[in-house]
Amino acid sequence: MRDKIISFGFVVFISGFSLLGLFSKDQDISFLERRKLVTVDTLEEDFLNNFDDYVVDQFYNRNSFLKLNSFYERNILKNKEYNNVYLIDNIIYEKEYPLNIKSVNSFIKKMNTVKDKYFPNQNVYYSIIPSKSYYLDSKKYLTIDYQTLEKMCQNINGNYIDLMNNFNISDYYQTDIHLKQESWLKAIPTLAKKIGFNYYPITYQKNVYYPFYGASYSKAMEVNILDELVYLTNELQEDVIVKHLENSHNKLYNILKLGGIDSYDVFLNGASSFIEITNKNSNMNRELIIFRDSFASSLAPLLIPYYDKITLIDLRYINFQVLENYLNLNNQQDVLFLYSSMVINNSSTIKVN
Amino acid sequence: MVFSSITFIYYFLPIVIISYFLTPKKYRNYILLIFSLFFYTYGEKYYLILLFFSCFFNYIIGLLISNNQKKSWLILGIIINLGLLAYFKYVNFFIDNFNNLFNLNINTLNIVLPLGISFFTFQNISYLVDVYRKEISCQKNVFLYLTYITFFPQLIAGPIVRYKDINKELVNRQESYSLFREGVNRFLIGLGKKVLLANVLYEMCSSLQMVSSSVILYWLLALAYTFQIYFDFSGYSDMAIGLGKMFGFNFLENFNYPLIATSVTDFWRRWHISLSSFFRDYVYITLGGNRVTFLKMLRNILIVWFLTGFWHGASWNFILWGLYFFFFLLIEKLFLLKHLKNKFFSWLYTFVVVMVGFIIFNTTNLNELWLILRKMFGYQTVFINMETIYYLKNYLIILIISLLGMTSLLKKIMLNLKKGKYKMIVSSLEIISYLIILVFVTASLISNSFNPFIYFRF
Numbered sequence: 001m002r003d004k005i006i007s008f009g010f011v012v013f014i015s016g017f018s019l020l021g022l023f024s025k026d027q028d029i030s031f032l033e034r035r036k037l038v039t040v041d042t043l044e045e046d047f048l049n050n051f052d053d054y055v056v057d058q059f060y061n062r063n064s065f066l067k068l069n070s071f072y073e074r075n076i077l078k079n080k081e082y083n084n085v086y087l088i089d090n091i092i093y094e095k096e097y098p099l100n101i102k103s104v105n106s107f108i109k110k111m112n113t114v115k116d117k118y119f120p121n122q123n124v125y126y127s128i129i130p131s132k133s134y135y136l137d138s139k140k141y142l143t144i145d146y147q148t149l150e151k152m153c154q155n156i157n158g159n160y161i162d163l164m165n166n167f168n169i170s171d172y173y174q175t176d177i178h179l180k181q182e183s184w185l186k187a188i189p190t191l192a193k194k195i196g197f198n199y200y201p202i203t204y205q206k207n208v209y210y211p212f213y214g215a216s217y218s219k220a221m222e223v224n225i226l227d228e229l230v231y232l233t234n235e236l237q238e239d240v241i242v243k244h245l246e247n248s249h250n251k252l253y254n255i256l257k258l259g260g261i262d263s264y265d266v267f268l269n270g271a272s273s274f275i276e277i278t279n280k281n282s283n284m285n286r287e288l289i290i291f292r293d294s295f296a297s298s299l300a301p302l303l304i305p306y307y308d309k310i311t312l313i314d315l316r317y318i319n320f321q322v323l324e325n326y327l328n329l330n331n332q333q334d335v336l337f338l339y340s341s342m343v344i345n346n347s348s349t350i351k352v353n
Numbered sequence: 354m355v356f357s358s359i360t361f362i363y364y365f366l367p368i369v370i371i372s373y374f375l376t377p378k379k380y381r382n383y384i385l386l387i388f389s390l391f392f393y394t395y396g397e398k399y400y401l402i403l404l405f406f407s408c409f410f411n412y413i414i415g416l417l418i419s420n421n422q423k424k425s426w427l428i429l430g431i432i433i434n435l436g437l438l439a440y441f442k443y444v445n446f447f448i449d450n451f452n453n454l455f456n457l458n459i460n461t462l463n464i465v466l467p468l469g470i471s472f473f474t475f476q477n478i479s480y481l482v483d484v485y486r487k488e489i490s491c492q493k494n495v496f497l498y499l500t501y502i503t504f505f506p507q508l509i510a511g512p513i514v515r516y517k518d519i520n521k522e523l524v525n526r527q528e529s530y531s532l533f534r535e536g537v538n539r540f541l542i543g544l545g546k547k548v549l550l551a552n553v554l555y556e557m558c559s560s561l562q563m564v565s566s567s568v569i570l571y572w573l574l575a576l577a578y579t580f581q582i583y584f585d586f587s588g589y590s591d592m593a594i595g596l597g598k599m600f601g602f603n604f605l606e607n608f609n610y611p612l613i614a615t616s617v618t619d620f621w622r623r624w625h626i627s628l629s630s631f632f633r634d635y636v637y638i639t640l641g642g643n644r645v646t647f648l649k650m651l652r653n654i655l656i657v658w659f660l661t662g663f664w665h666g667a668s669w670n671f672i673l674w675g676l677y678f679f680f681f682l683l684i685e686k687l688f689l690l691k692h693l694k695n696k697f698f699s700w701l702y703t704f705v706v707v708m709v710g711f712i713i714f715n716t717t718n719l720n721e722l723w724l725i726l727r728k729m730f731g732y733q734t735v736f737i738n739m740e741t742i743y744y745l746k747n748y749l750i751i752l753i754i755s756l757l758g759m760t761s762l763l764k765k766i767m768l769n770l771k772k773g774k775y776k777m778i779v780s781s782l783e784i785i786s787y788l789i790i791l792v793f794v795t796a797s798l799i800s801n802s803f804n805p806f807i808y809f810r811f
Contacts, residue, residue: 003530006784010537013791015367048395055359059799069796077553077750098564142564142743 070221176214204232273317446667526601536598543591
């Protein structure tokens with residue numbers, strides 16, 4: 001009898017889950033993993049190649065299984081890292097290790113190539129935004145050697161702006177790799193002092209989006225962290241025109257992105273190769289060009305009161321050779337290379353050759 | 354299609370089981386054949402025709418041998434089987450080595466290794482030899498022969514099931530709830546070994562290979578890789594044996610706790626038994642075994658271990674791996690075996706030899722291999738560093754579980770408990786633990802962890 005029950009139980013269990021998966025409505029997006037899921041229409045394209053992905057993506061109660069696996073690795077196997085992230089005191093740290101010397105050298109070479117081509121006779125500034133792992137205890141967790149990174153980057157032909165000491169771990173989102181926008185307010189005086197623009201404090205209205213699930217949240221699969229995202233607005237920003245190379249969005253913030261796959265895209269509408277932000281009513285005769293990654297998306301809206309125009313260039317999405325078609329250079333612009341240590345350590349994505 | 358996939362566990366398997374048991378007994382082999390061919394096609398669209406050719410060819414040669422007992426048919430059969438294997442698996446290896454040796458520039462061929470060719474080639478050869486030796490009668494029903502070769506539990510990565518071991522079950526077998534339940538348990542144990550242990554150990558090996566080295570780190574890597582390959586391959590064999598039982602077949606065991614062996618000789622009696630017994634029965638004994646002069650016996654052992662290494666892959670590290678074991682088997686045969694008295698030290702010696710062996714197995718670049726081997730013994734390497742301590746702590750639990758899993762301790766405890774007065778409770782807990790394994794395996798597979806089987810590449 002026992003054998004019969006187990007035999008039938010097994011078959012009912014496995015066939016039951018397959019039927020539940022097949023007859024449940026397909027989910028298009030996994031918010032937990034921040035990605036699109038494979039849906040049934042892909043089977044029409046190539047059944048044999050897509051079926052595996054389809055049944056995995058549309059497995060019944062998929063999110064519970066994802067969390068269970070995280071539980072297995074983190075709580076049973078006691079792995080400190082899961083999916084390349086550490087979870088410590090409700091803060092998710094992306095593991096950044098080891099220091100990729102080749103990548104750092106390549107990054108330096110790329111920045112110098114950009115400077116030599118477009119700004120041969122100008123002062124340029126550069127700064128490194130440490131990733132959250134900078135604040136980890138290096139005796140307990142694997143982190144890159146930031147001192148070595150900083151020292152190596154001194155080979156960039158520019159003036160270094162040290163922002164590392166402006167921040168602490170609470171300046172970052174708990175569930176995302178990025179700095180909070182309000183944290184940039186602490187760093188702007190340092191930038192102003194070094195670059196030389198005229199700094200004055202500005203009051204902003206805080207707009208809170210809650211709960212915010214950042215990019216790292218999907219890797220940690222941890223449900224108990226309730227993060228929030230604040231974006232800062234004021235009246236000045238209403239006179240700002242934003243022009244993207246790829247799309248027609250013309251505001252500093254796109255609140256429709258809140259609650260989407262990546263809520264951080266609220267800042268400047270997410271990833272974009274080339275953006276011009278023009279301060280309509282300003283006549284300071286001062287422009288800024290930032291070569292950047294996604295960290296600068298939340299900074300730029302806070303710098304616009306100090307400039308007539310800010311140009312943001314993300315060389316991961318545009319080749320530096322074609323920039324001359326879009327850049328209006330006058331040898332007067334302030335130029336800032338602002339990159340996170342994560343991009344410097346994985347610089348193959350930067351399109352400079 | 355791999356066993357440890359959502360597609361196999363939740364879609365393919367229930368459909369096969371339900372179709373199989375709803376079909377009248379006399380047609381059940383056709384169900385197995387149809388689904389086995391689908392199983393093969395799912396992973397290997399292009400070589401189904403090769404599989405068919407191989408089966409039909411060996412079926413006909415089997416009939417011819419049976420009819421007139423001519424050795425020439427057997428030789429032809431072996432040549433064609435090995436020829437196919439040589440072409441698909443080794444031709445580029447030979448071209449590369451020819452180019453290097455004679456400074457030539459012959460282009461390598463664009464060949465994809467057909468899934469399971471190393472396994473079904475050996476099954477076919479064993480069938481032909483056994484028919485020739487009159488140990489079995491040839492199979493006259495082509496569909497049955499096709500079912501034997503293509504039966505999905507053992508088609509792609511073994512074990513190398515011999516026809517003479519299942520020919521009776523192929524024609525007349527007794528499925529039962531008891532055997533089915535046994536099969537389910539065995540399948541789930543294999544699944545757990547593969548997904549919950551081997552895949553995590555793979556992650557560990559990948560992490561260790563990326564960080565700066567220390568002596569301890571290299572030994573840790575060797576240990577993790579030994580565990581990984583053991584749980585990966587023995588897990589696959591468990592699943593194959595379990596699936597066989599679900600459909601009424603009893604395959605022979607392929608692993609018998611090899612990592613507790615107390616000599617290299619003992620290790621090879623416990624590791625990949627179907628392969629080592631194939632070489633013993635069809636190569637070693639054919640060459641005269643040990644009933645020959647000492648020098649000839651030496652030659653026979655050398656041939657067997659050269660072939661064992663080469664079977665695993667068309668690369669010099671595999672040949673070296675085979676010869677490495679030849680060396681230890683030889684010194685054990687000559688004098689060492691009789692000195693291996695202390696169980697712990699014998700085990701330790703064997704385990705270290707096996708671990709170093711798997712480093713050879715895993716490193717295709719010989720320069721890199723030489724560097725790793727030297728570093729394992731302290732050449733220009735610190736003894737221990739921060740990264741090593743970090744990874745040792747991080748993967749300590751999985752290493753402890755692996756250490757336990759390589760022994761028969763848990764199995765013995767369960768058997769003893771089942772005999773005691775709490776046997777009902779123990780049995781219930783056993784069922785729950787199998788269910789937990791299935792649920793955790795599902796969770797891991799959905800999380801897209803690393804999954805391919807190491808032995809698929811052979």
